[in-house]
Amino acid sequence: MSHDIQALDRAHYLHPFSDFKALGEEGCRVIVGAEGVYIIDDQGNRILDGMAGLWCVNLGYGREELVDAATRQMHELPYYNSFFKTTHLPAVKLAETLCRLAPAHINRVFFTGSGSEANDTVLRMVRRYWALKGRPDKQVVIARENAYHGSTVAGMSLGGMAPMHAQGGPLVPGICHIRQPYWFDESSGQNPEAFGRDCAAALEEKILALGEDKVAAFIAEPVQGAGGAIIPPDSYWPAVKAVLDKYDILLVVDEVICGFGRLGEWFGSVHYGLEPDLMPIAKGLSSGYLPIGGVLVGDRVAETLIEEGGEFFHGFTYSGHPTCAAVALKNLELMEAEGVVERVRDDLGPYLAQRWAELAEHPLVGEARSLGLIGALELIDPATGERFDKSLGVGNLCRDICFASGLVMRSVGDTMIISPPLVIQHGEIDELVTKARAALDETARRLADTTTSPLQESLA
Numbered sequence: 001m002s003h004d005i006q007a008l009d010r011a012h013y014l015h016p017f018s019d020f021k022a023l024g025e026e027g028c029r030v031i032v033g034a035e036g037v038y039i040i041d042d043q044g045n046r047i048l049d050g051m052a053g054l055w056c057v058n059l060g061y062g063r064e065e066l067v068d069a070a071t072r073q074m075h076e077l078p079y080y081n082s083f084f085k086t087t088h089l090p091a092v093k094l095a096e097t098l099c100r101l102a103p104a105h106i107n108r109v110f111f112t113g114s115g116s117e118a119n120d121t122v123l124r125m126v127r128r129y130w131a132l133k134g135r136p137d138k139q140v141v142i143a144r145e146n147a148y149h150g151s152t153v154a155g156m157s158l159g160g161m162a163p164m165h166a167q168g169g170p171l172v173p174g175i176c177h178i179r180q181p182y183w184f185d186e187s188s189g190q191n192p193e194a195f196g197r198d199c200a201a202a203l204e205e206k207i208l209a210l211g212e213d214k215v216a217a218f219i220a221e222p223v224q225g226a227g228g229a230i231i232p233p234d235s236y237w238p239a240v241k242a243v244l245d246k247y248d249i250l251l252v253v254d255e256v257i258c259g260f261g262r263l264g265e266w267f268g269s270v271h272y273g274l275e276p277d278l279m280p281i282a283k284g285l286s287s288g289y290l291p292i293g294g295v296l297v298g299d300r301v302a303e304t305l306i307e308e309g310g311e312f313f314h315g316f317t318y319s320g321h322p323t324c325a326a327v328a329l330k331n332l333e334l335m336e337a338e339g340v341v342e343r344v345r346d347d348l349g350p351y352l353a354q355r356w357a358e359l360a361e362h363p364l365v366g367e368a369r370s371l372g373l374i375g376a377l378e379l380i381d382p383a384t385g386e387r388f389d390k391s392l393g394v395g396n397l398c399r400d401i402c403f404a405s406g407l408v409m410r411s412v413g414d415t416m417i418i419s420p421p422l423v424i425q426h427g428e429i430d431e432l433v434t435k436a437r438a439a440l441d442e443t444a445r446r447l448a449d450t451t452t453s454p455l456q457e458s459l460a
């Protein structure tokens with residue numbers, strides 16, 4: 001059966017972010033089920049999902065309450081739009097709940113189907129806001145290199161992923177990028193706090209170079225996710241905030257990963273004490289059970305759009321989709337009732353930090369970092385203490401070894417990253433760390449072998 005599925009997959013399915021040809025040749029693992037923090041493949045292997053799907057299955061797999069919420073809503077009203085002076089209970093209740101959980105100055109939400117659409121919405125909202133304020137020249141959005149803001153044209157233009165830019169151009173005009181606060185790779189050993197301040201200074205330099213009167217907004221993830229679980233130095237966000245306070249520029253904090261408990265608060269912005277004007281959300285909003293995203297809109301922007309804007313010509317067929325909204329609402333209710341966010345902050349985050357830090361002693365690891373339930377390992381060549389040659393693909397090798405030994409850990413270049421479900425137990429964190437260490441050992445062993453045989457062969 002697996003063989004048939006793989007053949008059909010190869011024949012017809014173009015996978016996201018994949019080399020179609022190489023994937024067709026290698027074939028895919030078929031995932032057939034999941035429970036708790038484990039996924040199950042068609043060979044019956046139980047694999048610890050250290051990535052919570054794609055950073056989204058915050059409550060873990062197999063939650064009947066979410067299934068029931070979807071079923072009930074689909075019986076009652078599976079779909080209706082809210083374009084034509086209509087509304088429905090799930091979207092209204094979800095909006096109310098989100099605004100209650102968000103910082104006090106945020107009281108409105110615009111729904112989308114995904115995080116990418118949320119960032120498209122952000123771009124339109126910030127430009128519309130400044131146009132309504134009589135400052136249509138404030139158009140430019142400053143973003144960061146190696147940021148991820150989605151894969152629609154606006155999303156990838158806001159993002160700072162060079163390979164995506166190289167394929168999708170020309171990019172949406174009026175977006176520019178500054179350096180990222182990636183201490184391990186880009187500090188040349190500078191003191192982390194000084195480095196963080198330098199990265200924030202780059203924002204001010206860019207604002208001055210463009211002219212404050214041209215800059216609409218700054219967008220950033222609290223902790224960069226897809227870029228490599230990059231946790232900025234503690235000095236970074238306060239210094240960024242000080243720069244933004246000095247100039248009249250909106251702050252957009254992309255909460256698609258950091259929102260809904262990942263950093264031990266409902267929003268990453270709360271962890272860092274930020275007061276964003278706009279917060280795009282998605283992923284953990286529904287624990288990934290159904291697709292839904294949105295933009296939480298602070299009072300300053302919302303009131304302008306409402307009072308002065310007239311019709312906002314923007315929206316999606318699935319904005320506020322009742323079934324997706326019902327599942328998201330139930331997801332948030334369960335997270336609140338079970339104290340999931342507090343547990344990440346007070347118990348699981350500190351426990352992971354302690355266990356994860358042990359991996360820093362491994363010869364392949366140059367840095368082990370974590371915050372809440374997001375973490376990274378920086379792989380280095382023990383012989384030199386430097387990065388491996390990129391062409392060796394050491395991160396991918398380690399990732400494949402992990403998967404084969406029952407752990408999903410993702411690689412971004414030679415950075416290994418984790419973002420497990422927020423309901424993971426201590427014993428499962430232990431298992432994650434044990435499996436990660438074994439995979440590092442095996443990676444080191446294979447690398448030692450490659451002095452005699454090329455890496456690709458030793459992989460097979």
Ligand SMILES: *Cc1c(COP(=O)(O)O)cnc(C)c1O
Nearest residue numbers: 114115116148149150256257282
């Ligand atoms: C995943 C992600 C997005 C895009 O969300 P999609 O639902 O995949 O469109 C945007 N921003 C961040 C920070 C993300 O991690």
